[in-house]
Amino acid sequence: MEFDYSPRVRELQARLLRFMDDHIYPSEKAYEHEIATNRRNGNVWVPVKVIEELKPKARDAGLWNLFLPRSPRAPQGLSNLEYAPLCEIMGRVPWSPEVFNCSAPDTGNMETIERYGTEAQKDEWLEPLLAGKIRSAFLMTEPAVASSDATNIECSIRRDGRHYVINGRKWWSSGANDPRCKVYVLMGKTNLEAGRHEQQSMILVPSDAPGITVMRHLPVFGYDDAPHGHAEVDLKDVRVPVESILLGEGRGFEIAQGRLGPGRIHHCMRSIGVAERALELMCKRLQSRVAFGKPISSQSVWHERIAEARCTIDQARLMVLKAAYMMDTVGNKVARKEIAMIKVIVPSMTLQVIDWAIQAHGGGGVSDEFPLAKLWAGQRTLRLADGPDEVHRNAIAKMELAMHAGRPDANVAMPITRGS
Template sequence: MDFEYSDRTKALLEKLNKFMDEVIYPAETVYEEQMEKAKDRWQLPPVMEECKAEAKKRGLWNMFLPADRDSGDTHGTMGLSNLEYAPICEVLGRSSIASEATNCSAPDTGNMEVFARYGSKEHKEKWLKPLLNGEIRSCFAMTEPAVASSDARNVECRIESDGDSYVINGRKWWSSGMGDPRCKVIILMGKSDPSAPAYRQQSMIVVPRDAAGIKVVKMLHVFGYDDAPHGHAEVIYDNVRVPKSSILLGEGRGFEIAQGRLGPGRIHHCMRAIGVAERALEMAIKRAKSRVAFGQRISEMGVTKAHVADMRMEIDMARLLVLKAAWAMDKFGNKEARQQIAMIKVAVPNITSKVVDRCLQLHGAGGVSQVFKLASMYAHQRTLRLADGPDEVHRDQVGRLEIAKYN
């Protein structure tokens, strides 16, 4: 097990850190100002397009997609392995705008992996190519308000065959990316055959965003944040009709695709989360060194040093666990690495939530305000304990797989 960064990763990290210092960190304030002044919060601030153009110019674009294990196809991307991408993704996680600026943001990354691995030639030409070029954005629709969606067998949204079409009826929510005006395509999971075996009842289907019958009920807030211009929507699909060619892999293959998609998605979340924790710790230390209370700098207090020590150890443990999962995915494949993926999906968001919470405390009252980024960081890190499956589901899988080793 070797976690030494490759020469390619080292070179990219050098370029990326320079890009962050020269472009992304200065753009964060501009992005926020443009959002505050915008008449429509659901339009992209102009500074983002400037950042994307600079990222392309510097060769920092589409770094997330590994080469296909069988064919070696990279679809024109860098073809970084999961282990190579892990430290890159961590740096991107330090800023809320960096992933999109480099075309490495969710849910597009997961959807592009779906099109790359499971899409037809038509899907790749119509949807994957413009996604890779950053010309459009996408949405993933799986969770539903009426059922406990942590058990995806509960999905009720129907995908029914009708002549040369499929007709979709149902209600989804937490459909990430639906609020973005550039969203042009949805990958939706629904029930195509209720009489089939439990894990063959579901299918995934490609739905154009402008298809007739799609109605956004409302945009959902995350701890009070609307996440504009990206957003998470509650959506009704009312007799939405798409061609038969829209099905991915074929009827009943939804779970197979979901597992292929969610594995990389989960580890990307965890990679970015480590970057969030590092940024929060950096901010907290600088704040503690600049403030005096009861006759001494806050950074000199024993309780502060204890907190900083705990955070340093926790972040490093989380990083090592993520690197091990990335290594396992590269060496054995996503399915064989599912225990490691489940482990990080529980451990890392819990660790980063605690880290950000301590950093928020070290900032004092300002930590809960919009003056610093910590309140938003905390909201998003706490939400990660639910995104792509709650802690309880992943803990169950880890325990089940561990017990099975002793049969």
């Protein structure tokens, strides 16, 4: 197994690290100040100037749309394995992926449209998304049902002549608060009489279509995540042309399996970067503080925690790289167990490292003086987003049992769930 990155990836790594040092880290305070100012002025749902000013620089540096593999519309796109170390670097600052047009949910939505959309759909929606001119949201989770089982989804997509009529309520629709959000990728039911996994379809819905109401934003542990945010969206008799359907009626689960695999691994890649950032902040803090007459970093309890953090971060990274390699070589379906495993392992590992870093910072760790509290909130959300731990563990166990029962090819589908 090859553990070294290609010359191209190493060069991109170096270029991205320089960009982070030159532009992203120095802009963190300015970003927070701008968000706070917008909040005081009564409108936090506006694009952040700090990010918008950095986007042209990222594009000029050749650090744009790196996530999308095998697309003629984004020839610079990398394989999952190539993208992993770059996504990790971006993940060290939660808002930085947008600077490179590599942020969720746009990445998953762009990959969905690229893989399953018609050329007309790509012209209308993929091109402006790739150019960073618009943003998007993914509407799957619903407030009235347990969306950890996506067959529970109740949103109706009914054919009416040359249109589909959509009725339903969605929530945790990440990005729907952003005024630049122009298209929803929505999952609903087109045929209640079909098989359990053939009832669902995915459809592209303009966010300004009549009948759509963004009801409210949903904060996470008190954070509004503006201007991105998470929203509850009501759709009442929303009409879209039949050409808006993705791949065809009854193909929703098939599309979701293709979409959520890359989405999950991107989350895990970014989370490795979060864990690295937390470990770095922890070590610096411990070396800068004295308690009971000696540096806190000399206390053996912190040696244990630092060593454990380093071991678990590196273990998790290797698991992520293995999953990325398998997705590139044998496909998402064959790699479904590896994808499920990293989705369980990585957020919990990152939460533990952040928790130790918070402890090392004392009272400052739970304040807004450092990024740790907000990083913790984001990572805790990932134990629910794109499927709760319990669902992934269940799928892993079923695949393992099937293998030891002499059924290595047992069709245990990747869970189609989404929490945010």
